[in-house]
Amino acid sequence: MLERKSPLSQIRIMGKFGHFSEEIGLTIRESKDFTYLEMSFWDQAMPSLRSKFLELFALKDFPESGLTITLKGGRLIRSGPARLAYYGEPGPEDVLLAMVGGDEGSVVSLSHSRCALHLSGSKVKDVLERGIRVNLGESAFPVGANAFTEIHGMSVLLIRTGASDYELIFMRTTARNIWTWLTETAAQFGYEVL
Amino acid sequence: MSPKPQKFRTGGGRIDRLKPLRFKFDGHELYGYEGDTLASALLANGQHLVGRSFKYHRPRGIYTAGVDEPNALVGLGTKDQVTPNVQATSQELYTGLTAVSQNRWPSLKLDALSVNSLFSRFLSAGFYYKTFMWPAGAWEFYEKFIRRAAGIGKGTHLPDPDSYEHVHKHTDLLVIGSGPAGLTAALTAAEAGKQVILVEQDFELGGSLLNRPLTVGNISGEDWLKRRLSELEVFKNVTVLTRTTAFGFYEQNLVGCVEKVQDHLSIPNLHVPRQRLYHIRAQKVVLATGALERPFLFGNNDLPGIMLSSAAETYLHRFGVLTGHRPIFYTNQDAAYDFAFALKTGGTEVAAIVDPRRDIPSALFQKTRALGIPLYPGSRIVRAEGYQRVRKVLLQPVKSGRDGKGIWRDCDSVLHSAGWNPVVHLQSQRGIKPVFDPGLNSYLPGAGITADHGCAGSLAGYEETDAVVSQARKVAKYLIGQIKTAPRNYKKPVHDTPPVVSDNSPKSGKTFVDLQHDVTTADIAQAQLEGFKSVEHVKRYTTQGMASDQGKLGNVNTLELLANLKGEDQALLGTTTFRPPFTPLTIGAIAGRSVGAELSPTRLSPFHECHRRAGAEFITAGDWIRSWYYPKGGEDVIAAYIRETGAVRKSVGMVDVSSLGKIDIQGPDAAEFLNRVYINGWKALPIGKARYGLMLRDDGMVMDDGTTWRLGENHFFMTTTTTGAAAVMRHMEYLLQVDWPELKVNLTSVTDEWGGMAIAGPSSRKVLESSFQGIDFSTEAVPHMGFLEFESDGLPVRICRLSFSGELAYEVYTRAGYAELLWDQLMEGGKPHDMILYGSEALGALRIEKGHVAGPELDGRTTADDLGLGRMQSSKKAYVGNILKEREGLIAETREQLVGLMPVEGAVALKAGFILFEGDGSEPKGHGLGHVTSVTFSPALGRHIALGLLSEGRAREGTLIRAVSPVDDMSVDVKVCSPHFYDPEGERMHA
């Protein structure tokens, strides 16, 4: 199995950094070897694809804008009115590729184009609001919410996976800039890289 | 070392006498206490002279206790942390604070430029526009002296060592100001369960409650404040930000605030930013910004010791500092009397109370008499006198004429109060003009309440603290939807009070209406005389209100003065518009973390580490960092690229092409779509082949180029230029969503998904054969523009045989995470064939030798025909730009066409941008015939060459012209030739 190199491999140094006395405000762990797929549909195909999805994955709801549907090993996210993204463990890739016929849409594998970090801790929201302009308040961005947005002009996908847990997914080529913003911002709260 | 006694410090105040703080002013070591501002500490130490004025270098003292301060502007800090023009009245004191007075030389007491006062006749309004009109050149000569004499404060050119950040907040209610109105509004909304943010520019909450003894209901202001603050602490839904100024109010209820996180700390924490800029998006905003006291105008009203009455009261009540031992009060406000009584009762000799009103309320009259304070009703101060401090004032009855007689009274300070001006600035920034209220004799916010914000407390004209609290509660309830009746501004009854601005004789001495910019009432009158009559013109011609204090002390007085001069109703005069920021912002706060390398985002190739380890020098290309050249043994860029270019033509080289835009295109209408966006045809492209494509804009100009590969019947892989990628993607998404939604095509950017290297040179095929054992790379298996895909020990590989350099070449891609594995494999395969690495410089040289167009030729002003690519255009189909490219001007014979240029002397280098002229020896004049676009030294030809755009270029092939640069003072003879310098038949890539 070939190793997929992380764009952060040269700069992601493990340890505790920044200003802290007892409690570390932010914990950073890179999510590696994930699968990221994007499926794009032609609008007329949406209704039939919806029912296929719900049946195949035994879902109650189809992912709508901003709401994440959790599968066994991953998450389904609506990345646009006629687009769906899968983020998680490899597996569903072939199923999804087979599911979407030439008449309905197309699937593109984007696993190498992204880099992902798991962020958690008591100050995770304070750190995020120093780069993300979307409302991250309790009711506006509850557990399970997601948003495609930007940090300093770089596209990101933010998923809230727990009360103080987030997944931040961004483009491989902008990884270093995101890392610099993240660590410089988190320094005032103390952060740990696992 | 025991602290020098603070001669003007008295009892009381909120300062902590157990925490003395040592600081320096103009090199003198002084002491204050925790809780002091720099201004209160200076006053406590008897330092009344704090600066020299802008134009006239007059001695100046502290005038206020807040953000309206025009005089006490100091230079704070040392070395790379110098901040000029800091208001001493807003600066929190800390141990080790170092401040210097400004605008004086050699010293504050003995300023050589105070001689400017002697030339004051020539320094009046608009003098810049009138001086040195003749002889020509005089202004250029004298300007540098004038500029050096002007200006306040010195900054530093050293880089800012501090960090700053931006924070984004969303809230139900934002309350600006923490006086009785702001605290009430915040608590009202908090109790209702709303998310509240309260911002206060001071380091303590309380606003006016800190400054004077107020009562709320029947408890003291201090107790009321204590109770409200403890209530506030209980609410988890309230965020309180002190040291945070709301500087700007923008559309859709966005409020910009800046927090001084560490400007009050002796030893800042390097991990924490110095300042934070908040973008607060509030559903509703309560403006509780209060009111600022208004000064009177009289001759020499700028002498140290003259200050606002409420400021003196703040210094006494909040900081325990006496501003003078023998004050004279000049006021038309009842509340100022209470302060005079408190001073007298405390043992200070109040020399007089001067009140322009003839009828003083009898209770005040009685008490004044009882305390033995001389009272002068119906009187005004005409003039003050003193040397570096006020010593006496001249009083006159209000009714007397300009040159009437008066009496002198001795004093060491003048405390004046002519009314209160609501702080309407933030609402004015939103475009809502303030409204003149005759009862208040000042300006109220134009809208007391709107759908998204409301004005509370003294901002809305309320004076009594109980009324303030009650109205503020209503404002909050209305905005959060608890009540339906909109609260209003306070309508003060109109009463007969003499105007603030009176007509002074010129013999009174300079009467300053804008202290920071040294603008006098005479300047305002002069502006009127010279025809600058409107408020907008007066402001700009005299510079009143344009200093860093934005005229907080002077604007209202100026408007009253203008109304008098013009004989107009002040209500109809209008006002200028306030602009953000409310108080000065440091540029660092605006920049946040976008400084240095983070100024704009940069993207790295997945091969970046490989380049770095190989010793590459890097360069930016758009937002990418690309390898530029690989210096061997001390080579500079020129030596390196010449070697690299030569090696590619001779054997083989490898270059990173990952930054090219890459777009995955799928759908039954994909080929049709390509047909519509490219000038050439795509439907017949066989699967497994690639084709060069050129895209036009709707106006017929060339937009971008690239190669597109057909991976399947309905599947294409498009490449674009590096810098054009985002625009091309946007353009295609636009066409599909807006104009042709019926087409079934999906676009996905895969620029980050794939990393690629181009292997170019006569030995490139051999390198691939060595790198990937067992794959057939023969020309039959992989023809020119052919594509193949395979796995090499699990490594997914896509190869397309296409050439930018003109050599036999292949682009080799893999998924980005495997880039380093691909690199290793190719480097290994390249070893036996002497493969070198080359960067963007050599890449450029190679394509220029071949006459391939790139960025400098695709500048948005060239057509396909200009570039010699006209024959690519299909006549069998319509495509974007196909009609407007036929416009008369775009097909004219005189158009500038792509040509090659060879300096007659091969060793002479041209530069891009040189203008092309006839070679007939005539004087180069006018626009010329075209310009040089790309230049390089060609190792293959052993000389300098260039590409250019030349009028009728193709017809001029073989002729001699000149390339001229007046900037470089060069004129070079060049021969026009084909742009395809090297291998013009294109044989080498078909090897």
Next chain:
Amino acid sequence: MLRIDCPFCGLRDETEFVYGGDASRKRPDLQETSQDVWNDHVFLRDNPKGPHLEYWFHQHGCRSWLKVQRDVATHEITDVRFADKEKGQG
């Protein structure tokens, strides 16, 4: 700084979008050959001081092209919808 209520993503800052110009224009049929018709489409624009129908591209969000009615004097946005009417009908 504007905020645009994207019909798919919700209220977002201007920094996520790219301006796309006048939306009252309609692309002539691709087979149209009149230079005047194309010239009007590409170059002629009204410049009202008031409500303006314009395109915005949600670059950092859902990448939808949107039609926005914005008052150019006050920045008030009164309508936002997908440029492609069929979009989001799934």
